[in-house]
Amino acid sequence: MTAVTERPNTSPGNRIAWEIRDALVITRRNLFKYVRVPTLLIFSTVQPIMFVLLFAFVFGGAIALPGNLDYIDFLMPGIFIQTSIFGSTNTGIGLAEDMNKGLIDRFRSLPMSRSAVLAGRTVSDSVRNLFVVFLMTGVGYLIGFDFQNGFFSAVFAIALVLIFGYAFTWIQATIGLAIKDVESVQAASFVWVFPLTFASSAFVPIESMAGWLQWFARNNPITHAVNGARYLVLGEPWGSASDVWITLLWSGILLAVFIPLAISNYRKAV
């Protein structure tokens, strides 16, 4: 029996090509789950849609916005961000499940790239986020939402939502690999995301919050992300270009910190 030794050369360019292919193999495998288990797709999209409807119809009337902006227009950029951040909790849970099934052990014993399992997981969860954002946009349109700045701003808004959410998938990957137990990961990935998202400009204007909370909410990176998306969807004064840049900066910082942490946890995963 011959060993698989005739491996393609390992020049840096080639290495990167292999790493991308490995990541795509894993991405594909993760996305299969949504195709094969339709109930999973249904239930993971019901919640965001329910949020759109609940917030629009429950809070819509109570929240007075300056300049007579419709609450649904205010809400949608916020709920995009909220959805992509909540969606990132699937990353940690998915990795913990793979770990408990022994799949991570198998992957780690294969001559594949050390980052591919994480890259594949974070990318497939972002693909799912994109799908959900599209679906919510459709629902939003049915109840009066509109991208008010044209097509390209809409594309940039969705890109911003996905990039920011992508940064969060790496935080969740780090948590999932460190905690391992699926149910604990479920709790641990939600417990901080929930208050962080609500104490932001996602659902209500910051001015309506308790005084002490306003300071926190104003500096919350999620507020910048929401305002950045709002700027792209609605224009001034709902956000500003600087919110977009700050959000990209935050995303960069989070990725720079959590990609190495997650990969280090993956290498040590037991």
Add this chain to the structure above:
Amino acid sequence: MTTPIITVEGITKSFGDVHALTGVDLEVEPGTVYGLLGPNGAGKTTTVRVLTTLLKPDAGRATVAGYDVVSQAAELRTAIGLAGQYAAVDEILTGRENLEMVGQLYRLSTAEARSRADEILERFDLAYAGDRPVKTYSGGMRRRLDLAASLVGRPQVLFLDEPTTGLDPRSRIGLWEFIERLVEGGTTLLLTTQYLEEADRLADRIAVIDKGTVIAEGTSDELKGRIGGDVLELQIANPENIPAAMAAVAGMCCGEANLDDDGETIRVPVESAVGTITDAVRRLDAAGVQLVDIAIHRPTLDDVFLTLTGEHVTQETNGNGELVGAGRGRRSRG
């Protein structure tokens, strides 16, 4: 003397206060089947994890296929296959998709990965179920698929961690046949097991591992020989007479009598077969104990374990007579 394909020298590994490996040494010849035999918690999985680069040892040195497990981990992974203690297959994917995925991750081309998957499904009698999601597979089929996946990369060295644990007896025997078949190609196999019978049947050489270290090594026969004398086994008519019977045969030779975990068989080490049975019968008769059965046995691996550790490896069975796991018995040293 050929160069060993696996060498392990003084490997230690602790998890906090738990000293999982306290110094493991092994050498495995290429093309052989090596059995790592030990009870639950002995350190088998930890050893396999160190050799497959999943875990860094605290101290010591190990090589597999000429590659150091720490400094050449990436190269080493191209030469090995691993089937861990739990069947690591994706339930959502079909059997074929699982194998194709692993093939692609061994960096075969898509076409190669596909033909390799077909070939392996055929070889493992899974072709008929290849396009079904794995969640519809039985435990035995999953285990087979898991073993199949470990072979996709045509490994020089294959690691199987407790390949038959949790299987019913029929699936177990079926799997043994597959394991025998997969090493026919000359692959070196290191397998761990809690089952003496399994090591005896599959392995060319066996290392008995306990509390993180190898306590004996050799062929099955060598290990059996190491215990020295034969063992006299006897069953008596009335269970109430067991203490009397044990007392009666206690002084026969070189050790005290033990009661087997079944609560019926009394075992006592004896030195030579000549006159032993007569002697035993005479002693029991004098003690007024009636015999049902008496026999002399060459030691089994079970006895080896008992001699080496003072503890007994029990094979627990569930209601269906299936082996469900092995643990330590409380039997005292023989």
